Amino acid sequence: MIQGQNVWAHPYTYQGTYSFLLEYVDKCKKGEIIIGNELMIQLDILMEYFDNPEIKVDFEDGHKRIKFIETKCKHFEAPFAGKPFLLDIFQKAFVEAIYIFKIFDEEIDRWVRLHQDVLFVVARKNGKTPLVSALCLAEFFCGEIGTRILCSSNDYEQADLMFQAINSMREESRSLEKVTRSNIKGIFFGNPKKPKKNGKFSYKNKGTIKKISAKTGAKEGKNIKIGAVDEVHELKDNTSTMPIRQAVSTQDEPLYIELTTEGVINDGYLDERLREARQVLNGEIERPRWLIWLYTQDSEQEVWQNEKSWVKSNPGLGVIKKRSFLKKMIEEAKTSKSMRVFVLSKDFNIKQNNATAWLSPEDILSEDNFEIEDFRNAFAIGAVDLSKSGDLASARVMMMKPGSQKKYFLQKYFIPESKLLDLPKEEFEKYQAWIRKDLVIVSPGNENDFSLVTAWFVKLYKEFGIRCYKVGYDKWSAIYWAKEMDSYGFECVRVSQEFGSMSEPMKLVEADLKSKLINYNNNPIDKYCLENTALNINTKQEIMPVKVQGKEEKKIDGAVTMIIAYRVYIDNRTEFLSLVGR
Incomplete structure (x- = not known):
């Protein structure tokens, strides 16, 4: 009318x-x-x-x-x-x-x-x-x-x-x-x-x-x-x-x-x-x-x-x-x-900050420590987030037990010596405590020495028989490191840090953390990185990790390598689980 x-x-x-x-x-x-x-x-x-x-x-x-x-x-x-x-x-x-x-x-x-x-x-x-x-x-x-x-x-x-x-x-x-x-x-x-x-x-x-x-x-x-x-x-x-x-x-x-x-x-x-x-x-x-x-x-x-x-x-x-x-x-x-x-x-036109914390403190809480001997001769998935200079680098392996959905992480962090000297006093003391506990390896000079990352993976194999099925790494990482890993028999696969590749594994990491299906051995640097991680989301409802707003100087490398490991796991789930079950 x-x-x-x-x-x-x-x-x-x-x-x-x-x-x-x-x-x-x-x-x-x-x-x-x-x-x-x-x-x-x-x-x-x-x-x-x-x-x-x-x-x-x-x-x-x-x-x-x-x-x-x-x-x-x-x-x-x-x-x-x-x-x-x-x-x-x-x-x-x-x-x-x-x-x-x-x-x-x-x-x-x-x-x-x-x-x-x-x-x-x-x-x-x-x-x-x-x-x-x-x-x-x-x-x-x-x-x-x-x-x-x-x-x-x-x-x-x-x-x-x-x-x-x-x-x-x-x-x-x-x-x-x-x-x-x-x-x-x-x-x-x-x-x-x-x-x-x-x-x-x-x-x-x-x-x-x-x-x-x-x-x-x-x-x-x-x-x-x-x-x-x-x-x-x-x-x-x-x-x-x-x-x-x-x-x-x-x-x-x-x-x-x-x-x-x-x-x-x-x-x-x-x-x-x-x-x-x-x-x-x-x-x-x-x-x-x-x-x-x-x-x-x-x-x-x-x-x-x-x-x-x-x-x-x-x-x-x-x-x-x-x-x-x-x-x-x-x-x-x-x-x-x-x-x-x-x-x-x-769905409700309520503005959301795309750089607020991804996880709650309850989600981040890990179970009691596990012993590396529990995984002697185990197969693992490796992941690294490498930084050439002035930053923290992260390497980790993800392991599982036959018949279980729980993921166990061993990790190591790397930092250039010069970076330590530039840290504020509170941060410097925190890193010094981590170094004394052998959680962080210091590279001399101004750059991370990627050969130390390779040496850590080799050490896991030689001392504990932990064999990496595949190792995921960011496509921006040094290609020479991947070639070095290849010379030791490791198969490295690129995982680009973009919405398309990071969204699915990031969502699964979140779900597994909430369900207590992730044990990162109570590593304090992992906890620190997870606390600093926010999510960015696009119109396709895809997500990827970013730093919490206001914490731009903090690090999220450990969270990133968890997600990279999950990306490799998702892409190769059937074959990897068959190796775990042997």
Whole structure:
């Protein structure tokens, strides 16, 4: 129901026109729709506009685009593929909020849209990309001739998701498809099979829809009318967004939309934008042309204690996003730090620091010491994290007993003599204690002597018969060391310290530590390294180790070699366990 449908006496009408925004606000105020405090503040601001004599309320543009989306656009992905794109009330209210408020621009002597900058934050799987994609397509057809639209994101793949969503909706509609064309460069008006000589749908309309990524720059960003940037939480700064914002500034009625979930990048672009946005909502700074539409929780505590609050960050819950899926994510988040970080940031828009401690003190606690004699003539998996100079190096072997899932670690650390002299007094005394206990081997001079690392592996074999099945090492380590190990009969395999290779073993190390399936012989340096280790997480929910924020001078090498050992174990589990069982 949009206009002229017997709505004159309805409480959600304004000057005879039905308003989805008024309906949404009323239901939010009554508690029929649950939203967070930040969105409620923005809605209160919008309600003031209805009584502001300097702002004109005009529903035509907003309702035209809502009607276009619901009658011309179709979903293209399961389980809604082929079905009309029927908007929920929160989506209609959002579109209305963008379009219905007008202010008079004296420079061009006409009324123009008030909101020209939009920040839309909503949890994943709530249809944000399809919604903004449909809005871009609506603007392409409903806007003026020559409308140029640019889809952008941190990487080309994410930018392509929005572009493909737009193109798929175009292809699903026969009436839209027959007056447009697309190729690898973009979407254009004019169909070579059914050409039109003149008018909006002819080749004379130079409107386009294109895509770029932050990595390719904004070379295509000159003089565009609509700019939509997806997943801005991945951006470290504004170097890729500013060219787009400047490009739309040449238009009389530009529209720049940033859509995203929360993220884990510290002091990134989204952090700064949200700081400014919250200042606007709190009345500390004035940005009347910025529509700030935040679906956020009011606290982390309510996520765990009140399931009804989940809809604050998930307005599509039960319609677009399955409640059962979210329940499953919550249960997994209770036992996994990486899942907790991912779920709170991506499913509830609660910012997570990607450099907070990975493990709790209880997780790190090891069992009583074991004797190396228990593993005489055992097979092992080796791992090293080598540092040429000025740093700690770590080497270890991982051993198992037949019929058991428990992993036992023997380890040795290495440090250059010059590094010790540069340490603060407290750290120096700590390292001196470790050296006296033969936990650390000191290399003379300014560099670690990798031959000492080799000698340690050789010693384990000669004195205790511990044979390394394979030894994992970081790809940045000296290749000469690997050749030296090979000369002694050790097979070394590279394990790159990247998300793809480190994520799975890091998650398994965490699970085994929590289950007390790791015994690192109560080595204090292992404990020290585990305490200093944080996790970094990407959009694919992959993780890798980093240093806890504020502890950049601390070391995590021991934790890294545990993860490297687990990587080799995972890749060779069957064969290694068969050797253990001999």
